[in-house]
Amino acid sequence: MRSHVDPCMFVAFIHVPRAQMGPPLLAALRQFKPTQGGAPDALLDLLPPRSFQVRFHENYHVWQGLRLPFMHRYALLSFHKAAQAFGILARSTSDHRGWDCMLPEFERLTLEERVEFRDGTLFLAQGGARSPGRPDDAIALRPLDLLECATSLAEYQVTAAGDKSDPATLDRWAKRNPATLQPYAFAARFLADRRLALRAMLPLINAAFHTSAPVRAFAELLLRLRRDFTSGRADTVQFLAHPEPCQWDAVFDMYLGEIPFEGPVNADGHLLGSPYHRLTLDAWVGGALHADGGSIAHPFLSVPARAWQTAQQTLPELGLLIGQPAWVQPQTLHKALQQFAPMLTVYRFHVDGVHDRTLLTGRADGSGFASLAVGGAPHWRAVVADMLTLYGAVRRASGAHFDSAQRTCHHGACPHHGDNFCNMFPAVPAKYVDCTFPARMRALIDLHRS
Numbered sequence: 175m176r177s178h179v180d181p182c183m184f185v186a187f188i189h190v191p192r193a194q195m196g197p198p199l200l201a202a203l204r205q206f207k208p209t210q211g212g213a214p215d216a217l218l219d220l221l222p223p224r225s226f227q228v229r230f231h232e233n234y235h236v237w238q239g240l241r242l243p244f245m246h247r248y249a250l251l252s253f254h255k256a257a258q259a260f261g262i263l264a265r266s267t268s269d270h271r272g273w274d275c276m277l278p279e280f281e282r283l284t285l286e287e288r289v290e291f292r293d294g295t296l297f298l299a300q301g302g303a304r305s306p307g308r309p310d311d312a313i314a315l316r317p318l319d320l321l322e323c324a325t326s327l328a329e330y331q332v333t334a335a336g337d338k339s340d341p342a343t344l345d346r347w348a349k350r351n352p353a354t355l356q357p358y359a360f361a362a363r364f365l366a367d368r369r370l371a372l373r374a375m376l377p378l379i380n381a382a383f384h385t386s387a388p389v390r391a392f393a394e395l396l397l398r399l400r401r402d403f404t405s406g407r408a409d410t411v412q413f414l415a416h417p418e419p420c421q422w423d424a425v426f427d428m429y430l431g432e433i434p435f436e437g438p439v440n441a442d443g444h445l446l447g448s449p450y451h452r453l454t455l456d457a458w459v460g461g462a463l464h465a466d467g468g469s470i471a472h473p474f475l476s477v478p479a480r481a482w483q484t485a486q487q488t489l490p491e492l493g494l495l496i497g498q499p500a501w502v503q504p505q506t507l508h509k510a511l512q513q514f515a516p517m518l519t520v521y522r523f524h525v526d527g528v529h530d531r532t533l534l535t536g537r538a539d540g541s542g543f544a545s546l547a548v549g550g551a552p553h554w555r556a557v558v559a560d561m562l563t564l565y566g567a568v569r570r571a572s573g574a575h576f577d578s579a580q581r582t583c584h585h586g587a588c589p590h591h592g593d594n595f596c597n598m599f600p601a602v603p604a605k606y607v608d609c610t611f612p613a614r615m616r617a618l619i620d621l622h623r624s
Contacts, residue, residue, distance in 0.1 A: 566598025
């Protein structure tokens with residue numbers, strides 16, 4: 175099963191291959207009739223057990239957007255940039271098939287930096303830079319690599335059996351499950367302590383995303399972790415003697431307070447060229463951009479992010495979910511998986527290329543979507559469809575966050591299929607002539623041109 179979460183809209187896409195569909199699931203797919211507000215839960219229950227891990231993996235990526243200020247900030251600013259780009263493209267020509275643009279801000283998650291150590295000293299450089307000396311070890315890192323490593327470690331904590339702080343348990347799990355663990359392995363070599371790296375790595379990565387430069391912060395926090403926790407100091411020895419969950423969040427919050435940042439907290443709203451500064455979740459969840467006196471909220475993230483903050487006041491254990499999910503009670507994990515699931519998940523069942531099905535899950539009442547319309551959003555489904563149409567067209571025109579193989583639609587005969595500007599459009603009908611994407615796209619273009 176292939177899956178991903180778009181880092182701007184935080185819509186989850188899960189592709190189920192034919193090999194993962196048994197006869198009961200195939201029969202249920204043929205008989206399933208989607209209804210407005212209905213959920214295909216009974217059908218999804220027929221997926222193989224492995225699908226729980228896939229869905230948890232994508233759920234955790236959504237939690238990163240809800241709880242890590244860098245990711246919430248990135249999602250809000252990149253969506254704002256996409257909306258601006260759509261307007262410029264629409265006014266340039268009414269024929270979207272020729273649209274082409276560059277959005278360098280969207281590449282922030284894939285900007286590579288080089289972290290290396292030599293004789294116990296840690297160095298950071300731009301991606302592609304070469305050290306004048308021979309490093310003991312080096313790794314090329316992007317923010318995306320850190321996000322994937324954190325998600326793999328969270329998935330391991332939730333699904334592995336045994337002592338979750340034992341590197342041998344992780345080794346056994348990693349042999350059976352695909353995972354991104356290179357940042358953890360690098361940290362373990364730098365610390366010369368695999369158990370310490372495993373215990374601290376997930377909270378450390380999350381703390382790095384409380385800054386405007388996660389890779390740089392990763393290096394700075396790792397350096398301080400080695401300084402204090404490999405020195406044999408009595409207080410850190412006593413700290414490590416406690417079984418997990420330990421107060422790693424407090425440790426890394428203290429370390430963030432030591433870093434000499436280049437700008438004030440929440441210094442600006444730039445994805446590129448921003449001074450190195452600390453970020454707070456409250457400012458970005460509350461809508462840090464202002465236009466005409468009103469704050470701008472992320473359409474898919476802001477409402478559940480605020481709901482998480484409220485829920486955590488009465489259920490503090492929710493605070494462990496992002497950094498130490500192995501030590502959360504099963505009922506709390508189950509509640510979070512239900513309450514803070516992706517606002518929209520698109521399942522495509524690859525039956526045979528002709529009878530494929532595309533199904534949606536999410537809140538049927540629209541209560542989790544922030545309204546972009548004055549006076550509320552009585553037609554919230556149309557608002558959501560418009561946003562996905564707009565964003566999908568911009569990512570196709572720019573190539574940012576775009577994978578041509580990740581299609582929601584299987585109608586190869588459709589005249590719009592080859593252009594693939596409908597790559598985010600979730601409402602795939604049985605016959606392509608019934609698709610509403612062309613009319614919606616024309617209406618959005620006309621609106622911006624007028």
